[in-house]
Amino acid sequence: MPSKNTIRTFIKDGIYHIYDRGVEKRNIFLDEEDYKIFLYYLKVYLTPPNTENKKNKIPLNILRMGSEFDLYKNIKLLCYALMPNHFHFLVRQIPERAITEFMRRLTNAYVKYFNEKYQRVGPLFQGRYKAALVSEEKYLLRLSFYIHSNPLELAEYSDIETLENYPYFSYPDYIGKRRISWIDRDYILNYFGEEKKFTAYKELMQEFALTFKLKSNKYKTNLTELKPLLLEK
Secondary structure: OOOOOOOOOOOOOOEEEEEEEEEHHOOOOOOOOHHHHHHHHHHHHHHOOOOOOOOOOHHHHHHOOOOOOOOHHHEEEEEEEEEEEEEEEEEEEOOHHHHHHHHHHHHHHHHHHHHHHHHOOOOOOOOOEEEOOOOOOHHHHHHHHHHHHHHHHHHHHHOOOHHHHHHOOOOHHHHOOOOOOOOOOOOHHHHOOOOHHHHHHHHHHHHHHHHHHHOOEEEEEEEHHHHHHHHOO
């Protein structure tokens, strides 16, 4: 039976929680290079042409996908987290088909890279990616907290104090430790005043993460199951 979060039609100007994991729950990132390649594809698709960092150490042959597409105009990545066997995005799309095109290019490019590197064939992800429409803005802030809480399940980052050191998510952008141009952090940070937005986000994020760890021994990816926690005051 298809997942209730497997959406075939997206709405204009919609915001979606998008996630997927490896087939048979296998890891989709096996080393540091894999994470960097995936992030580089994100950068290619979400950055205007001719603005990419030419000093990037990632092999240039992955540029074969090109950066001539205009997804950077139509997709706004609000936040993300990459985990060993899955990923989470919070995405705002402008036209109706932007997410479909974005995810097709991103996953196809990464699967091709992964299969060539590890000499394997066949699908890497567990079916079509899942997408849950965020129909009420009151979920947005806490959903970003949930996505940024994911690395807490890893032993090395299981303490809230070490969480911000995880290298493969957008939390550092939200607390002012980093500024990646293709992350639209302001859409959510605008909930706070300009002067203290980073401090305010970090304090609320820490509170959410500690509560979440206490309430769940396993990290759920279904937005419907998350709603009671997301709505708590």
